[in-house]
Amino acid sequence: MNNLEIRLIQPEESPAANDFYNGIYGKKRSLEQWQWEFAENTYDTDQILYAIVKDGSRIVGTQAFIPIQMIDPNGIFWTAKSEETLVDPNYRGQKLFDKMYSLLFEEAEKRGFAYVWGFTPAEKAFKKLGFEMPGKTSQMLFPMQYRALDKLMAKDREAERDVPKSMLKHLSYKLAFRISIPLSGLKLSMKASRKNDIEIRTIDSPPQAADDLCRRFIKKYGGVTIYRDGEYLKWRIFDNPYVKANMVGAFHDNTLLGWAAFSLGDDGVGYLVDILTASDLGNDPEIVQRLLIEAVIRTRDMGALALRGWSVNNHPFDKLVLNAARKIGFWHFDKGHTVVLYETKAGKSGVHRHTFDDFQITRIYTEGIMG
Amino acid sequence: MNGEYLLQQIENHVRLFFTDAALSLIKAADIRFAHYADAIDIKEYCLIIPIDIDSGIAPQNIYKVPFNDTQLTLWSPLPRPDRPGWRAIPNDNHPLWYINDCQTIIPATNIFKIAWDLLTFREDSELPWRDKHGRFNSPFSPRLDFGLLEIPVFNEAVALMLAACKCLSGAAIPDDNIGGLIAAPVVNLSHDCDVLYGNDFWTQAARFARIFIPSSHGLLSRLSNIRWMAGNTLHPGRYYFNNVIGMINLEKQYGFKSTFYMLNGSGGRYGSRNGLDAIIKIKDFIPDGWETGLHYNYNTYNKSDKLKAQKGELQTALGRLITSGRAHYLRFDHTTSFDRWTQAGIKIDESVGYSKHIGYRCGLAGCFQPYDNKAGKAYDIFEAPLAIMDTTLVDQYGDDSIRHFESMLKHLSCIGGAMNLVFHPGTFFNPEMPRMLGIYHKILMTCRDTKSRCLTADDMLKILTKRG
Numbered sequence: 001m002n003n004l005e006i007r008l009i010q011p012e013e014s015p016a017a018n019d020f021y022n023g024i025y026g027k028k029r030s031l032e033q034w035q036w037e038f039a040e041n042t043y044d045t046d047q048i049l050y051a052i053v054k055d056g057s058r059i060v061g062t063q064a065f066i067p068i069q070m071i072d073p074n075g076i077f078w079t080a081k082s083e084e085t086l087v088d089p090n091y092r093g094q095k096l097f098d099k100m101y102s103l104l105f106e107e108a109e110k111r112g113f114a115y116v117w118g119f120t121p122a123e124k125a126f127k128k129l130g131f132e133m134p135g136k137t138s139q140m141l142f143p144m145q146y147r148a149l150d151k152l153m154a155k156d157r158e159a160e161r162d163v164p165k166s167m168l169k170h171l172s173y174k175l176a177f178r179i180s181i182p183l184s185g186l187k188l189s190m191k192a193s194r195k196n197d198i199e200i201r202t203i204d205s206p207p208q209a210a211d212d213l214c215r216r217f218i219k220k221y222g223g224v225t226i227y228r229d230g231e232y233l234k235w236r237i238f239d240n241p242y243v244k245a246n247m248v249g250a251f252h253d254n255t256l257l258g259w260a261a262f263s264l265g266d267d268g269v270g271y272l273v274d275i276l277t278a279s280d281l282g283n284d285p286e287i288v289q290r291l292l293i294e295a296v297i298r299t300r301d302m303g304a305l306a307l308r309g310w311s312v313n314n315h316p317f318d319k320l321v322l323n324a325a326r327k328i329g330f331w332h333f334d335k336g337h338t339v340v341l342y343e344t345k346a347g348k349s350g351v352h353r354h355t356f357d358d359f360q361i362t363r364i365y366t367e368g369i370m371g
Numbered sequence: 372m373n374g375e376y377l378l379q380q381i382e383n384h385v386r387l388f389f390t391d392a393a394l395s396l397i398k399a400a401d402i403r404f405a406h407y408a409d410a411i412d413i414k415e416y417c418l419i420i421p422i423d424i425d426s427g428i429a430p431q432n433i434y435k436v437p438f439n440d441t442q443l444t445l446w447s448p449l450p451r452p453d454r455p456g457w458r459a460i461p462n463d464n465h466p467l468w469y470i471n472d473c474q475t476i477i478p479a480t481n482i483f484k485i486a487w488d489l490l491t492f493r494e495d496s497e498l499p500w501r502d503k504h505g506r507f508n509s510p511f512s513p514r515l516d517f518g519l520l521e522i523p524v525f526n527e528a529v530a531l532m533l534a535a536c537k538c539l540s541g542a543a544i545p546d547d548n549i550g551g552l553i554a555a556p557v558v559n560l561s562h563d564c565d566v567l568y569g570n571d572f573w574t575q576a577a578r579f580a581r582i583f584i585p586s587s588h589g590l591l592s593r594l595s596n597i598r599w600m601a602g603n604t605l606h607p608g609r610y611y612f613n614n615v616i617g618m619i620n621l622e623k624q625y626g627f628k629s630t631f632y633m634l635n636g637s638g639g640r641y642g643s644r645n646g647l648d649a650i651i652k653i654k655d656f657i658p659d660g661w662e663t664g665l666h667y668n669y670n671t672y673n674k675s676d677k678l679k680a681q682k683g684e685l686q687t688a689l690g691r692l693i694t695s696g697r698a699h700y701l702r703f704d705h706t707t708s709f710d711r712w713t714q715a716g717i718k719i720d721e722s723v724g725y726s727k728h729i730g731y732r733c734g735l736a737g738c739f740q741p742y743d744n745k746a747g748k749a750y751d752i753f754e755a756p757l758a759i760m761d762t763t764l765v766d767q768y769g770d771d772s773i774r775h776f777e778s779m780l781k782h783l784s785c786i787g788g789a790m791n792l793v794f795h796p797g798t799f800f801n802p803e804m805p806r807m808l809g810i811y812h813k814i815l816m817t818c819r820d821t822k823s824r825c826l827t828a829d830d831m832l833k834i835l836t837k838r839g
Contacts, residue, residue, distance in 0.1 A: 030822070032822075145802075204623075244626060246620050246624065303621070303799065303809060
């Protein structure tokens with residue numbers, strides 16, 4: 001155990017790293033899925049930012065940074081998403097986590113990444129590394145089938161979140177959930193029947209106007225968000241080897257005004273992967289509502305138990321989406337993962353400095369395998 | 372047994388489900404069809420398929436042999452050649468091959484004759500039983516009692532043949548590894564659009580009757596049917612028409628696509644229930660890449676003129692030529708149907724399956740040209756036999772359905788082939804059938820996880836008719 005080697009991964013070591021992950025979690029992630037997640041992102045480099053700890057020929061620890069471009073009023077810049085934090089239980093207590101991070105922070109500084117960010121239930125470990133915990137994700141939920149409740153509670157248990165322990169509380173949850181389904185259905189049908197001149201079209205390949213929409217969005221709402229150009233959408237959505245989210249666009253006179261991406265997860269729950277609008281016609285709330293209705297109807301017809309989306313902070317667009325979602329039958333819960341944010345030295349000395357509420361965040365922030 | 376025909380079907384199968392290297396191996400190999408008595412005296416570098424031994428239609432002496440990370444199920448062994456120099460591979464107890472000192476190879480079982488019998492519908496020909504719809508159904512097959520309906524005999528025979536061809540191309544003995552020669556398994560998804568609106572007379576009448584049927588047997592009335600009747604009265608497309616859109620969006624998530632077989636023509640209990648308007652409306656929701664085909668109406672069985680009229684009507688409605696189809700209720704007669712379908716302009720059919728059990732009716736997971744006994748050659752039509760029907764799978768295997776489906780698909784990934792399956796829009800997502808909820812989603816996830824390729828019947832047809 002004394003000759004532990006900590007370094008960046010070599011391409012030929014990816015099968016071993018993937019096997020390590022599958023072994024620890026009991027999953028069946030394929031090498032193709034590993035490649036997609038860590039090696040095929042839009043950052044132009046030969047070196048995958050994936051740290052490993054090796055004991056002899058065995059991988060006993062992993063930590064990855066996935067380079068992600070963001071956009072703010074000062075332009076486009078690079079950040080990194082923290083992913084694949086994993087140490088063999090037999091090697092815990094040796095600060096391997098810190099050492100892998102130290103290596104990756106160095107790489108991030110070298111490349112001028114402004115932020116490293118992620119979502120985690122393990123707050124303590126990240127705090128020690130200098131991450132801030134500026135907020136939490138919360139859930140917007142549109143209930144569709146009663147069976148959804150069991151799935152959602154199972155997920156909460158898995159994520160070690162608070163679940164009702166007493167029988168009475170459990171029953172009250174069930175009752176509330178049962179009542180919420182027809183209520184949400186009613187709200188949806190009232191809003192869905194309203195006509196307007198926004199045209200909704202299925203998007204089957206990355207829209208050329210994606211980059212323009214992102215720029216317009218930042219110009220309109222300010223703050224910072226992921227720069228979703230065609231290349232990014234191709235990588236995260238259309239080439240996704242797990243689930244290629246369905247994408248719909250809102251158009252007026254053939255101009256792309258906004259989009260929503262949604263998918264049915266392996267657990268049978270629908271996920272709102274992304275939503276973004278920037279209309280010059282002053283009708284963003286209406287467009288957001290139409291896109292959300294489309295996402296609900298389409299995921300419901302796919303057999304979804306419920307549709308979940310994120311609401312995270314006080315970014316004006318986040319608030320707009322939450323408001324529109326509530327009007328069509330979504331419910332809002334304060335349950336989610338902690339956001340962790342680390343500002344690098346490069347970030348601190350640059351022009352892309354932001355508070356947490358500046359970030360417009362959806363599941364397109366590479367959370368899980370959905371987008 | 373027509374060796375030339377069989378070899379052509381084998382080549383087609385290899386073209387679809389194996390690599391180019393495998394096709395070259397088959398083409399380069401010296402493969403002969405001969406009488407068993409002659410075969411055992413041959414001393415040349417070749418593979419010989421005995422054509423004259425009749426093992427009957429009831430399987431005998433079944434045994435399993437490990438092969439390429441799966442197990443082959445063999446039956447009706449051939450006698451070990453009683454000439455000097457012949458030995459059994461891999462062993463005498465469970466042989467795959469007999470091979471002599473000159474590298475002459477003979478299969479150790481009558482597998483190719485069994486495959487031929489299944490491709491040419493020997494069970495249908497020799498056994499008289501038919502169900503009330505005139506079908507030779509799974510309970511009549513002798514293979515059912517031995518649990519052999521789910522054995523793709525033809526696919527296993529081709530996999531064995533490739534192992535032998537590999538040996539003929541240089542290896543010392545045929546081994547059980549053909550890993551590098553197999554392409555990813557194929558899944559061929561299709562949907563029979565029997566009902567597109569749940570408010571038609573027959574669907575509602577059946578629901579109404581089922582409210583009272585249980586009480587006539589001393590059971591509780593099925594009052595929940597009132598809910599479904601009311602629901603579909605208010606929202607006719609819910610759980611039917613809307614499910615077509617839902618299925619497409621779900622398939623899209625995994626990069627898959629499918630064929631929708633449309634039922635038009637005469638109405639009635641077994642006939643078309645929604646008329647042409649529903650089809651005209653739904654066609655706008657079926658994107659490019661997805662196929663539409665003809666679901667031959669119940670009353671077109673053995674009636675060419677009615678089939679042609681139905682096809683003409685559908686083509687006019689869709690504004691395109693239809694080349695693929697499946698019979699409603701899987702009604703099919705091996706002596707007449709292929710002729711009638713061919714005459715109607717169908718190029719590939721997916722009717723040949725069982726409604727009572729899942730499995731490979733022709734012992735084949737893939738696509739082949741049926742054999743015209745009268746003409747002594749292949750029909751000018753391809754058949755992709757249906758292996759799995761949605762409710763049949765769940766009726767048969769219950770909670771174990773997906774695990775079972777996965778094991779069948781994994782077997783195909785080791786021997787090459789296609790899983791042809793049908794899932795009706797009305798069973799995809801319909802709370803009226805709670806046991807079916809989520810099944811199609813799990814099937815698609817299994818296809819993704821087994822890295823299956825998705826080819827529709829029309830895709831297979833295109834590959835097979837685009838000859839180099």
